[in-house]
Amino acid sequence: MGSKIAFTFREQLDGTIGGDHHNYCLQCGACVAGCPAARYSEDFNPRTILLKTLLGQEEELIGADSVIWLCTNCYTCYERCPQDVRPIEVIIALKNMAAERGVLPDEVNKFAEMISSRGHSAVLSESVNRRREKLGLDPIPRVPVEELTAILADPEEGEVPSGGGAGEVLEPLGSKAGSQEGPGKVRPEKRAGVEKKPSKKASGGKASAKKVGRKKPRTTKRSNR
Amino acid sequence: MNERKIAPFWGCMIPAKYPQMEASIRRSLGRLEVPLVDIDRFTCCPDPIYFKARNKEQWLAVAARNLAVAEEEDVDVMTACSGCTSTLREASFLLAEDEELKERINRRLARIGMRYEGTTRVRHLVEVLRDDVGVDRIRESVTRPLNDIKVAIHYGCHLLKPSQIMHVDDADYPEILERLVEATGATPINHRERLLCCGKGCLSDEIPIQMTRDIFASISQAGADCMGLICPTCFSSFDLGQIMVARKFDEKYEIPVIYYCQLLGIAQGFSIEELGLDLHRVKVDSILARVC
Ligand code: SF4
Numbered sequence: 001m002g003s004k005i006a007f008t009f010r011e012q013l014d015g016t017i018g019g020d021h022h023n024y025c026l027q028c029g030a031c032v033a034g035c036p037a038a039r040y041s042e043d044f045n046p047r048t049i050l051l052k053t054l055l056g057q058e059e060e061l062i063g064a065d066s067v068i069w070l071c072t073n074c075y076t077c078y079e080r081c082p083q084d085v086r087p088i089e090v091i092i093a094l095k096n097m098a099a100e101r102g103v104l105p106d107e108v109n110k111f112a113e114m115i116s117s118r119g120h121s122a123v124l125s126e127s128v129n130r131r132r133e134k135l136g137l138d139p140i141p142r143v144p145v146e147e148l149t150a151i152l153a154d155p156e157e158g159e160v161p162s163g164g165g166a167g168e169v170l171e172p173l174g175s176k177a178g179s180q181e182g183p184g185k186v187r188p189e190k191r192a193g194v195e196k197k198p199s200k201k202a203s204g205g206k207a208s209a210k211k212v213g214r215k216k217p218r219t220t221k222r223s224n225r
Numbered sequence: 226m227n228e229r230k231i232a233p234f235w236g237c238m239i240p241a242k243y244p245q246m247e248a249s250i251r252r253s254l255g256r257l258e259v260p261l262v263d264i265d266r267f268t269c270c271p272d273p274i275y276f277k278a279r280n281k282e283q284w285l286a287v288a289a290r291n292l293a294v295a296e297e298e299d300v301d302v303m304t305a306c307s308g309c310t311s312t313l314r315e316a317s318f319l320l321a322e323d324e325e326l327k328e329r330i331n332r333r334l335a336r337i338g339m340r341y342e343g344t345t346r347v348r349h350l351v352e353v354l355r356d357d358v359g360v361d362r363i364r365e366s367v368t369r370p371l372n373d374i375k376v377a378i379h380y381g382c383h384l385l386k387p388s389q390i391m392h393v394d395d396a397d398y399p400e401i402l403e404r405l406v407e408a409t410g411a412t413p414i415n416h417r418e419r420l421l422c423c424g425k426g427c428l429s430d431e432i433p434i435q436m437t438r439d440i441f442a443s444i445s446q447a448g449a450d451c452m453g454l455i456c457p458t459c460f461s462s463f464d465l466g467q468i469m470v471a472r473k474f475d476e477k478y479e480i481p482v483i484y485y486c487q488l489l490g491i492a493q494g495f496s497i498e499e500l501g502l503d504l505h506r507v508k509v510d511s512i513l514a515r516v517c
């Protein structure tokens with residue numbers, strides 16, 4: 001193992017959601033026994049991954065050949081860890097850091113992009129609705145994807161805060177009333193007995209939130225390090 | 226008991242890939258008089274594996290929007306997929322735990338005039354069945370008991386773990402699905418790999434299929450007639466997965482994989498077509514022949 005601890009990397013990990021809990025790891029190994037990725041791959045071991053985070057071994061953890069993608073996301077380590085490290089969430093924080101760097105497996109990126117751009121992870125085709133019809137089901141409703149586009153955009157400098165404490169109710173920022181209704185599709189009235197607050201309905205979304213998600217393309221760079 | 230209306234959160238896989246699950250849920254819960262209020266403003270939960278891996282803040286934002294929709298509609302959410310359950314529950318947990326994060330996410334939601342407070346309860350349908358309906362009423366709804374059918378239950382991961390967030394049942398000794406399966410008249414059977422992950426979240430060409438193989442070896446050794454589960458992702462690992470195992474290892478299993486509400490639906494007397502059982506890769510005829 002390396003001799004020096006790379007604190008800069010650890011600070012970056014601390015700043016990534018769920019990454020800060022790596023600091024609590026005392027290397028007991030309780031996370032290993034039930035880990036299916038460790039059972040099926042000699043290369044994978046959640047305790048070792050945590051050790052590398054403690055040492056700040058950036059390249060091993062988020063480089064193109066990292067083993068983190070073998071994690072099955074089963075949450076057994078989270079269940080077992082006595083230190084509330086939540087190892088799987090540390091692994092996810094590492095994946096987020098890898099994505100930031102543009103080192104993201106293609107299938108992950110494609111799948112995530114599908115959700116960003118369509119609001120749905122499955123292909124919605126006519127044949128899907130035909131199959132649903134045969135089962136006596138209505139067609140799949142239109143997904144309000146423009147709302148997603150707005151909330152996925154990176155925050156702007158000095159973005160208007162959400163109104164913070166005191167439960168203050170915000171007025172929508174835009175003004176295109178009813179824009180989330182799909183063409184030709186009128187949302188059915190809310191069920192009887194439920195008063196809907198009229199003003200909370202979405203408007204067109206923030207004018208400045210024009211782009212979905214990401215600025216840099218995050219395609220895989222699977223070249224060797 | 227539960228005064229709020231329940232809105233089903235269908236997610237993506239069930240309505241688009243496995244609508245037979247949706248049909249079976251609507252029919253079997255309808256028989257049990259669980260009123261469902263459909264809301265058409267939900268999006269993908271979003272998926273707790275890939276989307277979350279790319280950007281957890283965006284993942285939280287989309288989840289919080291879905292939860293805020295439920296708050297606006299004043300409903301509790303009922304999920305039918307373990308992935309959706311995991312995403313929505315974990316997002317609620319994290320946003321309750323970290324006020325600063327919650328405000329950060331709410332700044333995103335403010336762009337569309339929404340706000341997340343954390344007042345909606347999210348439960349998987351098996352919790353609704355256990356806690357609101359109760360095993361006795363399920364048993365009373367059965368007209369065609371699945372006597373002598375041995376069901377190997379596959380829990381999957383995200384319904385139970387982490388128990389700090391999910392608190393559905395004991396993560397190591399769960400019995401919620403056993404009780405629900407018994408209510409149909411069928412017999413749940415234990416097996417070595419009962420709590421193994423389905424492997425779908427692992428990015429490898431080798432590992433997930435090995436896991437599927439081991440699970441089928443385990444349940445066939447235990448003498449199961451079928452596999453019962455509650456998650457569409459697990460379903461895809463095992464229905465199609467069984468065929469992949471046969472191809473890769475030359476080991477043939479023909480163990481039908483059945484979503485819980487389909488199992489219940491059979492016992493309630495619904496037809497194969499009504500439950501979409503004819504859409505499965507591994508045919509369920511062997512089971513049907515024994516109960517019909
Ligand atoms: S992550 Fe938790 S269980 Fe694993 S070695 Fe560290 S302290 Fe132990």
Ligand code: SF4
Binds near residue numbers: 031036038046070073
């Ligand atoms: S979540 Fe990943 S690291 Fe944790 S036990 Fe499961 S496979 Fe192992």
